[in-house]
Amino acid sequence: MISLAEILAILALLAAALALAAFVYLWRETRRLRRDLRRLDPVLQTLHRDLRVIAGESFHRGQDRVMLVNALERLADQQQEMRLEMRMRDADQSPYAQAIKLIRSGQSREQVRRLCALTDAELELLFGLHGHGIAGEYASDRLSDTGS
Structure with missing residues (x-):
């Protein structure tokens, strides 16, 4: 029959093998994740830069819209003035x-x-x-x- 010491030694050996397998698995996953990070990092930086550009363009479009509205209001005022002047000329x-x-x-x-x-x-x-x-x-x- 197998002694208790032998059973404990087998269990310890199995635990060590399991720990070694887990370590190898985690080490490989870490390498894979680092490789993926190195590959994705430039992509993420490009996306971040593109988002800043888009946000800036959106801000400038808002400013352009305000400037356009102001210009249209000035044109409407000038048109009203011209209508009055034309009425005077016609009179x-x-x-x-x-x-x-x-x-x-x-x-x-x-x-x-x-x-x-x-x-x-x-x-x-x-x-x-x-x-x-x-x-x-x-x-x-x-x-x-x-x-x-």
């Missing part, structure tokens, strides 16, 4: 006729003053006659501004 050459047309289209006093080069008194008279309630509002605003 009778008299600055009063032009001012009356602008007043009836709802333009502000400042705009009429700028486009027709009229004095305050002329503007008062024209807005009073053709402003359809605008002159009354303006007069009450002027009275409240002067403290009366």
Whole structure:
């Protein structure tokens, strides 16, 4: 019969063989993982660099979009100004006729003053006659501004 010492020696030998097999397996897996890491590292670095470029382009596109919206707003304002100027050119050459047309289209006093080069008194008279309630509002605003 086999003695207890022999059984323990066999078990110890099996444990050592199992530990050696595990060590060899882990050592091979470690080598494989290192090799895969060396192969994938440049790919990951390229992806990281590409992501930074894409993020930067996205930021610049957002800025470009804001600049485009601002430019479109400026163009719309310029187009409005040109329409007003064209209306003036189409109107009778008299600055009063032009001012009356602008007043009836709802333009502000400042705009009429700028486009027709009229004095305050002329503007008062024209807005009073053709402003359809605008002159009354303006007069009450002027009275409240002067403290009366």
